[in-house]
Amino acid sequence: MDDIAVKRHLSALPQDVIDAENDKLMAAHLYDYESLRVRLERSDVDIETVVRRLMTLEVGLPSWGMISGGTRFARFPMPGEPNNIFEKIEDCAAVHQIAGMTPRISLHFPWDVTYDYTEVRQYAEAYGIGFDAVNSNTFQDQPGQTLSYKYGSLSHTDRATRQQAIEHNLECIEIGQKLGSNALTVWLSDGTNFAGQAQFAETLERYLDSMTEIYAALPDDWRVFLEHKLYEPAFYSTVIQDWGTSILCAQQLGPKAQCLVDMGHHAPNVNIEMIVARLAQFGKLGGFHFNDSKYGDDDLDAGSINPFQLFLIFNELVHAEERAAKRGAAFDPSYMMDQSHNVTDPMESILNSARAIGGAYAKALIVDRAAMAAYQDANDVMMGHNCLRLAFETDVRPALAEARRRKGGAIDPMAAFRATGYRAEKARARQPRRAERGGIC
Ligand code: LRH
Ligand code: MN
Secondary structure (H helix, E strand, C coil): CCCCCCCCCCCCCCHHHHHHHHHHHHHHHHHHHHHHHHHHHCCCCCHHHHHHHHCCCCCEEEHHHCCECECCCCECCCCCCCCCHHHHHHHHHHHHHHHCCCCEEECECCCCCCCCHHHHHHHHHHCCCEECCEECCCCCCCCCCCCCCCCCCCCCCCHHHHHHHHHHHHHHHHHHHHHCCCEEEEECCCEECCCCCCCHHHHHHHHHHHHHHHHHCCCCCCEEEEECCCCCCCCCEECCCCHHHHHHHHHHHCCCEEEEEECCCCCCCCCHHHHHHHHHHCCCEEEEEECECCCCCCCECCCCCCHHHHHHHHHHHHHHHHHHHHHCCCCCCEEEECCCECCCCHHHHHHHHHHHHHHHHHHHHCCCHHHHHHHHHCCCHHHHHHHHHHHHCCCCHHHHHHHHHHCCCCCCHHHHHHHHCHHHHHHHHCCCCCCECCCCC
């Protein structure tokens, strides 16, 4: 098996420890890899092709996910968690060193505000880390803020409050340009708790007016991602409540506006994979916030509750990518995580989620699409379905491990991470964060 040259940056983790852990597992890994190679060959799937595709998979990490998350009830900090943007970038680099598929961090403003973004960019580049979409925040009032977002921001009835929110988004674009990002994610908490509190059409018109000003400020190569959400913090209506409203707004705004699918932002049992197919079909699939949920917007680890749904989403993504290729159309959704790690080590949760996302993609890559299409045309329902079940039930872990190994990462991410003693070392080096009553972060 050939080793691809790995471009070396500053290492957040001792690479020799990762290599030593891999050496311990190499014999078993080679055996498992060969068994999978033979297994896939029987279905005319070349494992080398799968591994190479897996090595192109990249998922952005949420800066706010690098620290312990919380709920409205409480947040329980963990020793050694990062206290500033530099420590968050260092942890992101450590995760990428092991997982090989998380080369970008997505910042949130003003949570990640700092003085010198060129310094931040240089620090990240030294670790080989780039910047994914930047996130604006008009769902909290900042100390000293003149106009409150209690009754909304970009859709507020008051022109001055909307202008304040527009200017914040323009500032996020400026910061993003300094960081080398090329997208802005706008999630809006604007909504109502009572019928009669606001007029739906007029509210959306104000939102579109504001977004039109933000859209006009986008650099040529930028995109703006509209993130819909069913509810919370508004509990009667939310301005961008579903993918339908989101795609209508994205179509109205223009080609640089696309829709972002946060997996936790839908009513229970909604067919998210079909939403993905729809958005892709109309060229409006901008990106994802991968996570998982059992009830509401739980922001749990991707693949930890419903791995079959994550697989079905990647099945639609692989199909959409092939459709786009046939039509010479662009297909470049931005994959990001958006999780809240309330009871686990954030880095371990992210390593686990990266494995789940990579695994879902690997399984989607081995689906026999020609056979499935033939069964679909013949309305052979059971055999069509079983094409997906067979792929989902295939243990693709050796292919994923090999993709990580070839990028200098770990065959077993969790074992390698724990072997480095990174968190204990950071617990000694970093200031402890004080416990807070409540709040996401
Ligand atoms: C809203 C959301 C959004 C972020 C926030 C941290 O629920 O998913 O993407 O701004 O979480
Ligand atoms: Mn989100």
